[in-house]
Amino acid sequence: MKLIAAMSGGVDSAVAAARAVEAGHEVIGVHLALSSNPQKYRSGARGCCTIEDSHDARRAADVIGIPFYIWDMAEEFHDGVVENFLSEYADGRTPNPCLRCNEKIKFAAVLDRAKGLGFDGVITGHYAQMQETSLGRVMHRAVDPGKDQSYVLAVLNTEQLAGAHFPLGDTVKDNVRIEAKRRGLYVANKPDSHDICFVPSGDNAGWLRDRLGSEVGSIVDEDGKKLGEHKGAYTYTIGQRRGLGITVPAAGGEPRYVLKIEPKTNTVVVGSHEALAVTKIVGDRPIWCGPEPTLNIEHRGFAQVRAHGSPLACTYVQTGTEIKVDLDEPLFGLAAGQGLVIYDGDRVVGSATVARTE
Amino acid sequence: MTIYLDHAATAPINDAAIDALNTQMRKVGNASSVHNPGRAVRKDVEDARHKLSELVGANPSEIIFTGSGTEANNLAIKGFFWQAPKRNLIVTSAFEHHAILDPVQWLVEHEGAEQILIPITKAGVIDLDFLGNIVATRGSDIAVISVMHSNNELGSIQPIAEVVRIAGDIPVHTDAVQSFGKVEFDFAALGVTAATISAHKVGGPLGIAALILQRGLDLTPILHGGGQEREIRSGTLNAPSIVAFAAAAEYAITNMKVNFAKIRELRDYFIAGLKSAVSDVSINSVLDPALPGIVNATFPGTESDALLLLLDTEGISASAGSACSAGVPRPSHVLVALGLSESDADASLRISIGTTNTKAEIDQVLAVMPSVVERARNAFVVSGLD
Ligand SMILES: Cc1ncc(COP(=O)(O)O)c(C=O)c1O
Numbered sequence: 001m002k003l004i005a006a007m008s009g010g011v012d013s014a015v016a017a018a019r020a021v022e023a024g025h026e027v028i029g030v031h032l033a034l035s036s037n038p039q040k041y042r043s044g045a046r047g048c049c050t051i052e053d054s055h056d057a058r059r060a061a062d063v064i065g066i067p068f069y070i071w072d073m074a075e076e077f078h079d080g081v082v083e084n085f086l087s088e089y090a091d092g093r094t095p096n097p098c099l100r101c102n103e104k105i106k107f108a109a110v111l112d113r114a115k116g117l118g119f120d121g122v123i124t125g126h127y128a129q130m131q132e133t134s135l136g137r138v139m140h141r142a143v144d145p146g147k148d149q150s151y152v153l154a155v156l157n158t159e160q161l162a163g164a165h166f167p168l169g170d171t172v173k174d175n176v177r178i179e180a181k182r183r184g185l186y187v188a189n190k191p192d193s194h195d196i197c198f199v200p201s202g203d204n205a206g207w208l209r210d211r212l213g214s215e216v217g218s219i220v221d222e223d224g225k226k227l228g229e230h231k232g233a234y235t236y237t238i239g240q241r242r243g244l245g246i247t248v249p250a251a252g253g254e255p256r257y258v259l260k261i262e263p264k265t266n267t268v269v270v271g272s273h274e275a276l277a278v279t280k281i282v283g284d285r286p287i288w289c290g291p292e293p294t295l296n297i298e299h300r301g302f303a304q305v306r307a308h309g310s311p312l313a314c315t316y317v318q319t320g321t322e323i324k325v326d327l328d329e330p331l332f333g334l335a336a337g338q339g340l341v342i343y344d345g346d347r348v349v350g351s352a353t354v355a356r357t358e
Numbered sequence: 359m360t361i362y363l364d365h366a367a368t369a370p371i372n373d374a375a376i377d378a379l380n381t382q383m384r385k386v387g388n389a390s391s392v393h394n395p396g397r398a399v400r401k402d403v404e405d406a407r408h409k410l411s412e413l414v415g416a417n418p419s420e421i422i423f424t425g426s427g428t429e430a431n432n433l434a435i436k437g438f439f440w441q442a443p444k445r446n447l448i449v450t451s452a453f454e455h456h457a458i459l460d461p462v463q464w465l466v467e468h469e470g471a472e473q474i475l476i477p478i479t480k481a482g483v484i485d486l487d488f489l490g491n492i493v494a495t496r497g498s499d500i501a502v503i504s505v506m507h508s509n510n511e512l513g514s515i516q517p518i519a520e521v522v523r524i525a526g527d528i529p530v531h532t533d534a535v536q537s538f539g540k541v542e543f544d545f546a547a548l549g550v551t552a553a554t555i556s557a558h559k560v561g562g563p564l565g566i567a568a569l570i571l572q573r574g575l576d577l578t579p580i581l582h583g584g585g586q587e588r589e590i591r592s593g594t595l596n597a598p599s600i601v602a603f604a605a606a607a608e609y610a611i612t613n614m615k616v617n618f619a620k621i622r623e624l625r626d627y628f629i630a631g632l633k634s635a636v637s638d639v640s641i642n643s644v645l646d647p648a649l650p651g652i653v654n655a656t657f658p659g660t661e662s663d664a665l666l667l668l669l670d671t672e673g674i675s676a677s678a679g680s681a682c683s684a685g686v687p688r689p690s691h692v693l694v695a696l697g698l699s700e701s702d703a704d705a706s707l708r709i710s711i712g713t714t715n716t717k718a719e720i721d722q723v724l725a726v727m728p729s730v731v732e733r734a735r736n737a738f739v740v741s742g743l744d
Contacts, residue, residue: 028667033686069667072686116737117664 002026003165004114005123006106007060007068009053012125012168014060014185015176019167020123021064027123029061029068032110034077034197060185071113073105080104082198089208089234092263093337096152097196098307099351103155103287111163121163128153128348129169130161137161138290141346144172151307154341154351157287205235217266219246222259222275233261233268239276239333246270257333277330281305283323283340283352293318293349302343303327305334305354311343323352361674361719365651365712366510366536372561375606379563382598389595390586399597406604413607414555414570415544422569422587423600427535427556428457429580430569431504433591434531434552435461437577438502439471445501449492451476451484451516452695458504458533459691476505478695482514482644490524500528507534507543507553511679511692511708513652514644515541522549529575535559535567539610540618540649545570555607557599561713562606566599617713621650624711624720628653631724636731642693642706651711656698660705660734663687668730669707674723676709 005017007029020027031054054070061068081100088095111122127142128150139161142148156164168176199207214231221227228246230236236244240258250256250272257276260269281303293299296319302311303325313328323342334357342349362370382402387395389403404418411418424430435458439448448462452475465471474492476484484505493500503525508515515537522530529551537543539560545553552575556567571577571590583592610617632639636657643654657665662678669676679690689703698706709723 028671067667067670069663070686071663074686113664113737116733117668118733118736 001120002118003028003121003123004110004119005029005066006110007031007057008125009056009060010125011177011180011185012127012173013057013123014064014125015180015183016123016125016165016167017061017066018064018183018185020165021066023167027064027066028119029057029064029066030110031057031068031070032073032077032105033070034105035074063184063186071110073109076109077101077105077198080109085196085198086208086211088337090212090263091337092233092261094237094335095337096307096339097198098152099155099339102152107156107160107164111160115163121165123165123167125168126153126166127168127173128166130164130166131347135291139348140169141343141348142169147173149307150343150348151304151309151339151341154289154339154348155287156289158290161289205232208232208234215266217268219244219268219270221256222269222271227270230268233263233266236261236268238335244268244270261335273332276332278332278334278357279327279330280358281325281327281334281340281354282356283325284321284355286318286321286323286350286352288350289348290350295320299344301349302345304341304343305331305338316342318350322355323350359673361723362714363709363711363719363723364675364677365715366559366649366708366710367677368558368564369561369712370714371558371563371602372606372609374609375557375562375602378605379598379602382601385597387597389597390584403595403597403600406601409604410568410607413604413611414538414553415546415548416570417546417573419588420545420570420573422571422591423595424567424569424587424591425565425593425596427533427554427559427567430554430556430567431455431457431531431533432461433569433577433580434554434571435502435504436465436580437590438529438531438552439465439469440578441576442501445499446470447472447474447496447499448502448504449474449476449489449500450504451478451506453478453509453512453692454504454506455510455533455535458506471501472499475695478697480697482509482512482642482696483516484521486517486520486524489521493524493526493528497526497528502529502531502551504531504533507532507537508541508649509644509692510536511652511654511690512643512696513648513650513654515647515649518548518550536649539607539614540651541614541647551575557603557606560606560610562603563599566596566603568603613713618650621711621713621715624715624717625651625653627717628709628711628720628724631720632727635724635727642696642698643708653709653711654693654706655709656693656702656706657731657734658702658705659738660731661687661738662704662707664734664737665707665730668733669723669726672726672730674726676707678707679703 003025005027007013058068081097085095085097114122126149127147129140131138141150195202209232216229217233218226219228219230227248236258238258241255256270259271259275298315298317303314304311315326317324336354338354340354341351387399389400407421408418411421448471450458462473466473476489479485505516505521518532531552532550533554534543535554535556538555551572553570558564577590579590581592585592586595638658640656643652689700693703693706
């Protein structure tokens with residue numbers, strides 16, 4: 001096959017590209033420039049979007065012996081990921097930009113361009129496993145549970161899945177590092193990147209405040225009684241306990257948590273831990289990562305709501321426009337905007353965006 | 359198989375240069391040393407300087423060796439600027455190489471310089487009337503005028519003798535990196551104050567170049583040290599590369615007429631073929647007076663990085679505008695200066711033909727061109743968010 005390898009400059013994508021070459025594919029390395037001014041999204045050694053990263057990626061491509069190009073996806077990234085991140089927060093929701101980037105950039109803009117150029121698909125260093133079944137291609141969790149990235153890939157529809165290749169899903173990260181060294185890929189010792197790549201300082205709240213303003217609003221309890229003030233409701237996350245800056249103690253002395261963010265009135269509602277409990281989740285924008293579950297009947301499975309969260313046993317129903325989840329045990333703290341991913345064992349069934357909870 | 363069509367980026371080193379390099383590299387000695395090996399190397403360097411000076415129409419003492427054309431350009435721009443503390447205006451053409459534009463920009467940002475860009479006419483040459491006006495109104499402010507002898511993306515040769523006439527007493531520098539060895543270039547006859555030439559564009563080694571500077575003039579150095587080159591440029595002389603530079607230049611100029619005709623014929627054949635292979639192509643490069651081998655063309659509805667990728671997979675090496683330091687493609691400032699829209703500039707390629715190319719190679723390129731352009735168009739249509 002003719003494949004485009006998306007190379008970040010890190011060890012995973014480099015080894016993924018090398019494996020694809022070894023498997024006999026015709027591979028071209030591409031580094032995505034996601035900022036029109038690379039210094040702007042600088043995140044230093046944490047490794048994303050810097051000039052050094054693009055040079056590391058180029059060096060890896062040279063060592064592997066494949067052509068290398070830089071694709072300017074800054075506009076697409078800004079419009080599709082950064083703007084969305086801001087508007088979601090402005091609406092009082094908590095988005096996951098990595099999910100969004102996979103859905104709109106890596107396996108959309110890049111995959112489309114690759115196909116236009118006559119290539120068959122895109123290789124990345126993500127940790128997830130593909131399986132060909134009688135029902136078509138499906139995605140499973142990676143063998144390395146610590147590295148599994150199937151959650152952030154659950155936004156791929158079947159067509160995107162067909163053009164995606166993850167050569168690392170069957171390997172544990174430690175062995176990928178060893179393999180990189182054996183292959184002479186000097187990126188082997190770079191630390192993993194975890195933070196949001198376009199928030200270089202890691203200070204999410206400060207970054208949002210710079211862009212959305214810091215209008216003072218109220219912190220209230222569930223009855224609407226004012227307990228304190230804040231500088232921008234969107235800098236809080238549901239379930240947050242520390243840094244609320246409330247001086248009035250709760251009646252029983254128990255800690256208080258952020259329960260709700262109301263962007264229209266710029267209000268943060270706090271309350272007890274029990275009030276965070278969620279057993280019913282409704283997600284919209286469903287995407288099926290393989291065969292679509294039968295409409296309007298109950299299925300058993302697992303729901304996961306964070307990249308490194310635990311799978312929670314549940315019953316779910318899909319209605320065509322929504323996924324309704326009923327958890328066996330309550331979950332504490334879930335914000336609208338988060339990604340809801342449904343698994344059947346280790347297989348990714350699909351995903352949706354959390355719309356509301358009960 | 360590789361079809362190399364990027365001679366303006368760097369040309370293959372010729373045998374004369376390789377032989378000279380090999381011989382010289384086996385000799386020990388620092389040309390500044392007074393002992394016998396040092397003297398022997400100095401003689402080789404000075405012989406090379408002498409030969410080069412004849413080839414370029416200058417006096418031997420007018421040649422200042424540098425580590426690159428970029429360095430020579432920086433030395434000219436910064437050197438003339440710092441040499442004239444009362445004059446803070448630098449005038450260049452709008453389509454100079456970055457090795458001119460960027461040092462000027464740096465002086466603007468850090469040293470209080472002012473920059474004026476001479477616009478480019480539709481014919482791909484500088485607007486002499488504009489220059490005349492600036493010199494008439496601001497002449498006493500101008501530290502240096504720098505206009506390239508020929509443009510590396512369009513091939514067009516610039517009216518340097520006219521620039522010199524208009525400039526009067528104002529120093530004139532010309533970046534002759536693309537011209538030297540390919541078209542007539544005579545330093546003394548042109549009357550410029552300074553000129554840049556670089557070895558790797560004429561079949562010499564990489565990393566050796568020269569600033570030619572009229573005798574008796576001083577420039578503020580940018581490198582300080584042993585003062586080897588007229589106290590204007592310091593650094594132990596790179597004897598093997600200097601000797602090879604002279605050998606390459608001699609070879610290129612001896613064969614210049616023959617090569618010029620041969621390359622130009624290939625260029626015209628390529629352009630004719632391109633027009634029939636891709637009906638809506640438009641040619642930006644200049645045919646005459648021009649470098650013989652430059653073809654710059656716009657393929658509407660494509661992006662140059664897609665064209666380059668696809669040509670590369672076919673084994674064909676071409677180029678487009680420059681890239682930023684992170685490698686992100688940027689529309690060529692040269693084409694924008696010529697009046698192209700950013701999207702047209704972004705849909706353009708430069709193909710530069712050299713002595714090693716053959717008609718069979720051009721035929722192979724023409725054969726794949728329609729499918730390359732079609733695939734680049736497909737990729738362009740689908741890219742972007744829904
Ligand atoms: C017109 C022009 N000036 C200057 C340079 C820079 O020369 P060098 O590569 O020797 O630094 C080049 C080559 O890239 C050029 O084409």
